[in-house]
Amino acid sequence: MKQSVSDLKPKHQAVLFPSLGYVDLKRGHCRAFIHGRVYIDGKVPLGNKIILKGLKRKMKAAPGDFEGEPFQSRIDGFLAAPGRRRRIVLQVGQQQYRLLRRTRRDGTFYGSLSLPEPIAGQLRDGQESRTVSMNLLRSQDARGMIAATVGSIHFVPPRGLSVISDIDDTIKFTEATSSTKMLANTFLKPFEVIPGMADLYRDWQEEGCDFHYVSSSPWQLYEALAELCFTTNFPAGSMHLRYFRVRDQLVKKLQRVKKHSKVPIIAGILRRLPKRQFILIGDSGEKDPEIYRFLAEKFPRQIRGILIRDIAERRMNHKRLERLIETSQERQVLFRVFEEPEELADVVLALKQKNA
Secondary structure, three states, rough: OOOOOOEEEEEEEEEOOEEEEEEEEEOEEEEEEEEEEEEOOOOOOOHHHHHHHHHHEEEEOOOHHHHHHHHHHHHHHHEEEOOOOOOOEEEEEEEEEEEEOOOOOOOOOOOEEEEOOOHHHHHOOOOOOOEEEEEEEEEEEEOOOOEEEEEEEOOOOOEEEEEEEOEEOEOOOOOOOOHHEEEEEEOOOOOOOOOOHHHHHHHHHHEEEEEEEEEEEHHHHHHHHHHHHOOOOOOOOOOEOOOOOHOOOOOHHHHHHHHHHHHHHHHHHHHHEEEEEEEEEEEEEOOOHHHHHHHHHHOOOOOEEEEEEEEEEEEEOHHHHHHHHHHHHHHHOOEEOOOOOOHEEEEEHHHHHHHH
């Protein structure tokens, strides 16, 4: 008897994004919210080609810059045609899951899984985070061999300390306050990390922290961002980005997406992990101070620290500082503005001593 598989053709590419695994405290089940994308590599619709020309004009770059590897690899995810809706079949352990909904027209798919009991039992009893492998089953040949796209579920126990980290201008140089510089750093230049941030995060990991990378960067940049985090030794964790459609006008709406997308994503993590405590870390360049202040007021029992990297392009002015200081004092939240990662070396220890 053949196994059920996703109805993907050889021309289809698929990617599974790092997912968050957690214990559903109301039901006692171990669950995972999964997210992925199917697309056709190298097929660029006419409308996307027109938008691509506008993007190139916006970046004000030399023609040769668009022939380089960074641009070719990063732009592809925005332009590749996804094809029609497809059925998705996943496997975790020995258990298969056929998602109720097919891929969307943009190629993305979502689903919530109850993890198999043998795995769930180990996770419920554990006190440390674990990574669980999952496969998107693609095809079955005459010999019964199954091809698969591999992904990961980062499971965190119900209690503990998590770090929710921004990416742009917090762990990676983006210069998001300037649309021209942001586009150049996103599409034309090699990604560059903020010195010392990976060391800081690894130290926090050794002190028992789990990580959730939340950014308004589009999911189409996931593979480039994942490679950056891996090669620079950032701790593994769940990743939560935004999907962006080229038809929504790449140049005009990318800034809007970057400003308004993180609140529901972070709130979803907090609701799934109601017993955990969180450190929120971001930068002063965009809306992180305002977003984090709002979340600290909405989830006062969970958010224990707010850390803002003060960048030269948009310093923390008196008004922003005053509001965050007021909220942190009312909610008993550790709040710091920093320029160098070394300034945060004692944060986790300070929070543990405060909660002892």
